Amino acid sequence: MQDNSYRHPRVGWPGRLFAALANCTRFANLRQAMMSRLPFLTLHSDVRDVVYVSWLVDAAAAQQLLPAGVTLWQRGGKTPFTVLTYRHGHFGPALPGPLRKLLPSPLQSNWRLYLEHTPAGAPDVPCVYFLKNIMDSLPHALGTRLFSDILPTHLAAGMTLEVSATQANCTIASGAGSAPALEVQAEITAAHCLDTDWQALFGNWHDAVAFLACQDAAIAHVPRNDQLVFGEIDLPVDLDQVQALTALRAECGLLEQLPPVSKPFAFLVPKVPFKALSERLL
Template structure:
């Protein structure tokens, strides 16, 4: 199973203290004991400019990163691996209503694999497994580490995300920290066709995008107790609004562990209303 231990992107005493807090199992146990007795606080964000870059990777290598009880979706020894990077739109509790506009809009990048089915104890629905989660905001990265199990977040030393009418550019630099590297450069394309590898698995572009983007839940490992955490989300992607991208550069820090067996399939979701609906240990 992959290691999601947090390292701060800047070395020194302050970085070591922040890492100790982010990795504290004592705090996590106390938080779990308290929050398990409280209703889940629904989170809302008006997400925009979601850049998806997807590779078909070696399924056997990908399965080695999974904890026990988690089965990857795979066909013919191949499984999709996705990096999606986006800007939040005032990310915070849904109960704030219009006051949510006062909240910041950090950058975030989720790195995930796809499951054949949800693990035992979870309802059946399309589900992904979170490998990595990266943000550019220290309060948000620490907040997700301290108050949630579903997002094993790392702080980038530097993170950029720029989408124009013609192109998209996403980068993550880790500094001395545990965030993985990313360098994506793509341009918006008219052609919505698949190459032979993707077509063999999904048939056509729209069905591939529907599978990759329309997921209802996520699972992550909880190393402190050897369990899994399951979270439901609401992500109503409008497939008619999705734009094709052609990636001219697609460098990702996990591809050494997940050898690609296809060219990347990339696309852009201009905007989507995201809600985190629940989180519980299985």
């Protein structure tokens, strides 16, 4: 299992202070004890420009990154590993209603594996396991660290997302911090094709996209108490609006631990409304 402790991307005493806050187990235990007694504050975001890049990786290596009791989806010794990078649309609590438009729209990147089934104590729904979560906003990175368990968030030293009529590019720079690096350059294409390795697992482009993009829940490991946290989400991806991408360059900081056994498979979701509906320890 990997280390998800926070390290600030810039050296100096402010970074050490932010890391101490982000990794403070005493605060996290107090927050969990208090918030578990309160209704969950639903979060909304009008997400746009979601760039998905996936590799088939060695399933045995991927399973080693998961805690006990979590079963990886795999077929023939292969399993998908996905990085999706996107721009939020006024991410925050649903409670303010129209005033949510005053909230900022940070960049975010989720790195995940796919589960055969949910762990004991969770409903049996399509579910992913969060390996990493990266954002370009310090308030959002610290906020998710301090007030949530489901997103093991790291702050990027630099992060870009550029989507045009013909291209989709995204980067993550680590600096001195714990955010893993990423560089993706892709072209938008009209052809909805799968190469042989992906066809063997999913048959066709549409079914591969549906498997990779449509989930109802996520789990993550909580190191301070060696438990799992389960979060329900609403992510109604319109598969008819998804655009195919051809990855010209796809470099990812976890691929040394997850050796790829296929070419990257990429696509673009232009927009999707997102809701975080619940979070609880299993």
